[in-house]
Amino acid sequence: MDPSLVPSDEPTVYLVADDFGRAGRAWRETDLETSDLETVIQDLMSGEYRRPIRVIAFNTAERWSEDVSEDVAREIQHRCNLQLSNVPSHLQEFVDRYAGQDLRQFSLRLV
Template sequence: MRRSNWTPSIVPNDDQTVYLVADDFGRIGRAWREADLEATDLETVVQDLLSGEYSNPIRVVAFNTAERWSQDVSEDIAREVRQRCDLQLTDIPSQLQTFVDRHDGRDLKQLSLRSV
């Protein structure tokens, strides 16, 4: 018999890693974006980022309840976005530029060479 205060779990039933994107909506605030359960895998999230599905992403987290872990994967996602754009010889989409610059971790300063 069901209890009256029972609510269904939002935790995935199977052993899968879920990726969620936090987006900045400016004056109205920041939020974790709603996503279909089937659309929270790594490839879908990267494709959604590249296609402009997120207006101003600020963070990406991954978690796997079966394995009992969670992690900020923003740096990994930023590098993947940059790599895909580099391979396709395209610019990073403008809505992702700040995210990639913030999380990529690459030092983009040009080193000067000394004359001999």
């Protein structure tokens, strides 16, 4: 591929695979302007995704892709801990799968 065809200011894009139950699984369609990490995390926390399976990041200009599900799950758990709130129920399975036991212990509220 001719490197001049790839825009040099291409941002990193984040896509979420979602489970629609009997309807199947799919990579969710997203607007290019709202495929940044912060928007994806906010959309996850607000319930925009039914049952997230994984989050993938890629950057075509830099020619890389990575499964960032663990990082996203840890960030969701961290934000909930800071707010002294539980992980939203629609994200609990995702956070349990990727963040593991090490962060759940911090979600206990002190009285």
